[in-house]
Amino acid sequence: MSLQLLSLSFLAALLLAAVACDLHQRRIPNALVLYGMALGLAFQAFAAAGQGLLQDGSQGVAAALLGGVAGLALFLxxxxxxxxxxxxxxxLAMVGVWLGATAVLQVALxxxxxxxxxxxxxMLATGSLRTVGRNLRxxxxxxxLRCASGATPQGTAATGRLPYGLAIAAGSGVEMARLLLSA
Structure with missing residues (x-):
């Protein structure tokens, strides 16, 4: 197994753990994310010269940190x-550490x-599609009206919480599969 495939396997396992936590607790533990970032940085630090693990071909801890900052900046x-x-x-910042700045943009999309x-x-499962439509309108x-009057628009209270870690894992999985197939 190549180091790059091993790296992606570790990332997939970390994402599955994050999804499990998000589904059961509706939160993603900081310890899991920090562990994932540290492990991603370690993979970069110990990769052999010329063995760039980041999906854009770059290598090294600095490139991995740039990917993490890019992931953070995209969703902040x-x-x-x-x-x-x-x-x-x-x-998403953790995913950026593993995949790099270029790929994390694709992951975000x-x-x-x-x-x-x-x-x-x-919305379909809970029957709230019509209610959400009225709320959006x-x-x-x-x-x-607030913008026309010069007032600052205010946010509204959330109607529910989605386990968005699932969407991040799905987006990461699509991008990882795309990258593996193109290699």
Whole structure:
């Protein structure tokens, strides 16, 4: 087994653990994310010269840290808007450490798509699709009125919490499969 495949296997195991925690506890433990980041950095530090584990071909701890910062930066605005939890943001940063800055952008895009499908599935399963539609119409109307009057739009309270770690794992899995197939 190549070091790169071993690296992706470890990342997959970490993501599965994060999903299990998110589904059962509705949170992703900091210890899991920190362990995952440390392990990803260790893989980079001990990779042989020329054996770049990051998906963009770069190597080294600095490149892995850049991937982590990129993952953090991509989802931090959603945390600031109270659309995602801090654990979700940190989980994407962990994925960035393992895959690098270039691939984490793709992961974020796949994750948003997976999250939309997850949201739609939950709305259909709970019968709340019509209620969500009314809430969105009200939200956009109020935001438009506030903007027209010069007031700052305010956020609304969440109607439920999704285990978004599942969407991050799905997005990461799609990107890892794409990368393996293209190698």
């Amino acid at each position: 605005p959603f945390y600031a808007l109270r659309m995602l939890g801090a654990g979700d943001v940190k989980l 796949w994750t948003v798509l997976a999250g939309a499908l997850l949201s739609l599935g939950v 009200t939200l956009f109307t109020l935001a438009s």
